[in-house]
Amino acid sequence: MSDDATAPATEAFIAHRNLLFTVAYEMLGSAADAEDVLQETWLRWVGVDLAQVRDRRAYLVRITTRQALNRLRTVKRRKEAYVGPWLPEPLLTAPDVAEDVELAESLSMALLLVLETLSPTERAVFVLREVFDVGYDEIAAAVDKSPAAVRQIAHRARRHVDARRPRRMVSPNETRAALESFQRAIETGDPQTLLDVLAPEVVLMSDGGGIKHAALRPVTGAGKVARMFAGGIGKLQGTLTTEPTVVNGNPALLVHLDGGLDGVLAVRVEDARITGLYYVRNPEKLSRAEAETPLTLR
Known part of the structure; x- marks a missing residue:
């Protein structure tokens, strides 16, 4: 195919690339898999007769x-064999992503983990309808279902997600304040400050992927989580520092050990206390933690 023939296809793909990446990432929770999906999308897109396409x-x-x-159906088997809890790949995002409330919530670790409990089709329908506001007819064409079936799937998925997502939206300032308290507690080693910022039912999930040390099961309860952090920090051979950042559109911490990136810590906050801690240490998931990834709903 000549350059003249592919130029319009290339222009359209580049114009919508950030949107397509965001769609793929919301469905997969992995930047690496999302990039593979975009490559596959491009290979199919250049073979399309653009004269027959009404809305590129x-x-x-x-x-x-x-x-x-x-890809979702393929990686499901990979996740089932994963060592320890699987967490989404954290993406460093521009501060203005946090100002887009809908985008920031859809990208949060907490919601992406809820989406993991949906079937592949339910997740696709939920993401397209609830996050990107795609019409039922267009979703039906994408997932090979009738519009009526898509409406039923969307209703079922929405009910499932609503039962598991935070009761109310939390502002970035609320999350940032809780993180600052947590950061102070870690840096000073004050167990009471740590207990004060953790909700009694807090859950810690750590993802080492079998490469880095991490708890093989979620740790539940403020006392257990506080003891785990205190014990883990006490055993470290090096200097631990934390740096505030914005990950997946939400306030988070970059954790450094002797100046090198050790992991990314994201949180779920409700009523000014931390109810979820998500610590990604798997080095294969940290490549997007130090350079911003552009994301968009449009």
Whole structure:
């Protein structure tokens, strides 16, 4: 195919690339898999007769969704064999992403983990409808279902997610304040300050992927979580420092050991206390933690 023939396809793909990546990432929770999906989308897109395409953006989203669905079914087996808890790959994002409330909530570690409990089709329908506001007819074309079936799937997925997501939206300032208290407690080694900022039912999930040391099961309860942090820090051979950042559109911490990136810590906050701690240490998931990834809903 000549350069003249591919130029319009290239222009359209580049114009919507950030949107397509965001769609794929929301469905997969992995930047590496999302990039593979975009590559597969491009290979199919350049073979499309653009003269027959009424809405290029919608058509690209449809291709991306289908490729992400295929990838979802493949990685499900990989996740089942994963060592310890699996957490989404954290993405360093620009501060303005946090100002887009809908985008920031959809990208949060807490919600992405809830989406992991949906079937692949339910997740695709939920993401397209609730996050990107795609019409039922267009979703139906993307997932090979009737519009009526898509409406039922969307209702079921929404009910499932609503039962597991935080009761109310938390502002970035609330999350930042809780993180600052947590950061002070870690740096000073004050167990009471740590207990004060943790909700009694707090859950800690740490992802080492079998490469870095991490708890093989979620740790539940403020006392257990506080003891685990205190004990882990006490055993470290080196200097631990934390740095505030914005990950997945939400306030988070970069954790450094002797100046090198050890992991990314994200949180779920309710009523000014931390109810969820998500610590990603797997080095294979940290490549997007030090350079911003552009994301968009449009």
